Amino acid sequence: MKSQKANELVFLPLGGSNEIGMNLNLYGYGPPDARKWIVVDVGVTFGDPTTPGVELIMPDASYVEGLDIEAIVLTHAHEDHIGAIGWLWPRMKVPVYATPFTAYLVREKLRDADILDQVDLREAQLGSTLKLGPFEVTFVTITHSIPEPNGLAIKTPLGTILHTGDWKIDEDPVIGERVDVELIQRLGDEGVLAMVCDSTNVFVDGVAGSEADVRVKLAELISTLKGKVAVACFASNVARVDSVVHAAEMAGRRVCLVGRSMHRITDAAKSVGLLRDIEGFVNETEAKGYPKEKILYLCTGSQGEARAALSRIAEGNHPHVSFGEGDSCVFSSRVIPGNEIPIRNLQNKLADRGVRLYTERDHPGIHVSGHPCRDELKQMYQWARPQIAVPTHGERRHLLEHCALAKDMQVPQAIAPRNGDMVRLAPGRAEIVDEVPSGRMFVDGDMLVPEGGEALRERRHAATNGVLVVSIALDSKGKLATAVEVRGLGLPGDADYPLGDALDDLAEKAEDALDRLSREDRQDDTAVEQMVARTLKKASQQIWSRRPIVETVVLRV
């Protein structure tokens, strides 16, 4: 059939369309058997207490390996858009395009992964256009909470896609340009087939607000503070950093950066000409020489991260910075869902030292989101007027609500694929035409392993139920060569029943179980292990109401 060989334009999210984070998007053009692809963003997300030992999570990119990819194109330098580049680039080995600020931070990641010399990393200016096989890709200036963010206008013979990236409409973003409305409207006039768009704040009415307003609020607040001042914000929000520095200057304070990523990002910012007209930062040792009212510490750790600057200050174990009665800490940040408990603990520790806290909740306006709220989404639909709305960068709830909003905005079609759903955008009506392997990969013990892997499952089981280690030495006839030894890991004892007694009782039960085995079975390691495991799980249920992992080792001596 000829029709099977017709060119198609497809969108395939492998990350970012079941969650906020971990973005990995593919666009394909051509007939099914000879498609050319571009990859947009290669992000990570982070582990939480339910994934002990796993800090980094990224999309399963196995499907990508067989594809004919022209390039990886990045939209900005947040971790959920670039964090997997060191892990996943080796599976694609294609040129990488990014704006200079993003490229600076990507270079660091490639250096950490020891592949910097292998990667063809090319800087693209905002507003510039690349030809990537059948795709003509223009870097569209938008505004977001990081320098040099860009959307992508992707022109193909079957129509133009506007991939928004993460964006908001900030009329005064403090650093960088405003949204290139003219270009987006022109695209709209020429006809946008599909808009693939940020859904983060689809449940929030109104607009996100401007960095310029935060700048004013921060200056107002900081001018009223006595004692030492710490401000916590996301280091990558260079506009915010600039505003804090400005506020400090207005209040007659010098700024000391505390935390590794503050230094890393300000270096990146300076490399592209930002933060140039500000007075130099003072270092931590110098800062100690300043009177309390003359210093401001700009800190990492707004999310309660245990090893970040602010947590160490709160614990009182930072080598150079100490806070106490009469000092102030300003959280110019939001609570990322999942971090509520560490942030609460951090704030209680600071309060306990007598540090006065200022948060977005009690001081509205000292933080704004970098993502579009409903009025901004509506505005973007009015500018771009796509035929198809494809929400991304959201959980299922966000994507579905975003579809409803797009329909209210008279977009003819809205479709919300899940990670792994291949959407044919053209020709014909948009629809999901295929489902490819997708999922999450965990960095576990420096190895990239599938989400449902054995290792984490065992660790979780051990975390809840504990472990019994049973060692049995048998001679070749199956006779015990010495007493069975039972050790417990993560199992409690109390005054009524000390752990040692419990383990002795279990060892006795294991020996009884061996006695009950036939002579043949006692010569079979698997039979011995199964019998012992069954017996000790049952006994543990009686003692602890739980079934630990029973690791039985039979040594034949």
Next chain:
Amino acid sequence: MKSQKANELVFLPLGGSNEIGMNLNLYGYGPPDARKWIVVDVGVTFGDPTTPGVELIMPDASYVEGLDIEAIVLTHAHEDHIGAIGWLWPRMKVPVYATPFTAYLVREKLRDADILDQVDLREAQLGSTLKLGPFEVTFVTITHSIPEPNGLAIKTPLGTILHTGDWKIDEDPVIGERVDVELIQRLGDEGVLAMVCDSTNVFVDGVAGSEADVRVKLAELISTLKGKVAVACFASNVARVDSVVHAAEMAGRRVCLVGRSMHRITDAAKSVGLLRDIEGFVNETEAKGYPKEKILYLCTGSQGEARAALSRIAEGNHPHVSFGEGDSCVFSSRVIPGNEIPIRNLQNKLADRGVRLYTERDHPGIHVSGHPCRDELKQMYQWARPQIAVPTHGERRHLLEHCALAKDMQVPQAIAPRNGDMVRLAPGRAEIVDEVPSGRMFVDGDMLVPEGGEALRERRHAATNGVLVVSIALDSKGKLATAVEVRGLGLPGDADYPLGDALDDLAEKAEDALDRLSREDRQDDTAVEQMVARTLKKASQQIWSRRPIVETVVLRV
């Protein structure tokens, strides 16, 4: 010295004054060496993903065991006020006083703990007064999100304490009485020495709002819904349950209760004469026979609890209730901090089925808090006019902010003890005069163990780093009787380095390490274990960048 023998009035929080939850408060009267005590509330708090295997947490009550206690007096039936009664009553063995609704639920707990027949549980009516040794205790009617809540007016020869319990000012609480303002004002006129007061919402301006307003909002919302309707709320909020039933009636729907605690609490409510004038509930099997527009499911599980009704409906594995496209779910509840992620997962699963969600966030007014906001706190200070403000029921941040608010309200003294701080309220100026053992106890494997106990520490370590089990059979001279066996739990492998290969390599390293030991050391189990552990931790660091628990068992054969 005579003065050492003088009577004193003291307050001692053992729970609730570092956290919201786990309340355990003591009041003592008499000279230090012959004090009489009453205990107010014996609550629990709940484990989270950072305490794997631990679901129940309660105050360390070891200090209580030596005391001369007159009685336990309860303020209401929430778990954070009564949940530890089965565990801690045996350490006190004194009469327990509670309002009838509270007593009903306490009786269930005592039955579960198998001590119902031992406990002298006495019902006290709201407004009644008890003589408990030197304490004259009056049950003060207040309003809260559960039936029959009470504050306590505690009169002693050295002054009167108003212990508020959990409260709000609800002018129309739907069920039960309004706050007994007259009594509180009379106490104020007579002189309140100290007010020990709820701090939960001290950061929230205005007032919490009335259950009657929620009733109207729920009826409005539910009348607009098509398809099946589920409403999730806290079962213990019987006024809310009543309002949902009322809203269902208005919308021509019958109500089906789903979830064990819905049945448990409605039975308790009926036992004290509540929920009597409503049409009977239909059971889950009957409900299936009703048209979609004629049924409303009132569910447990608003916090995303995995085993609760709503999660099972969202998963599609509830035996009798199925929801899908066109159905609605109303969350008449708040997000308890720490539950953000399970609630998010629950809501995404429901959205994914096509269920429309209604939450407090997008539909303000369908839930109100049961705790006093700032305007209510101010009102209470105006009524009671205490000499001393003692904030409780809060984290450190809340307690300190509450002290500041009390000072703004012209309270002469405000003091925020931590759990374990003994506050002398009289005679003289209030101050912390002692610090007694306190902390948290965990129910771990059915045993009550200290928070910092070995078992949980090991489980957490295993959860993050995994376990290596090394079994070594040595003869009496220290010669290997068979090859060393190394097993891994929770350790990953990948295609480049399969786990089996890693474990073989580790076994070889362990044997090399043994070879390097002197003949004497090989006869010493501890020396062997230490050498092997050190060697394998180092090797693991190279393979996995982590240091697992190394459990080495030496069998002498």
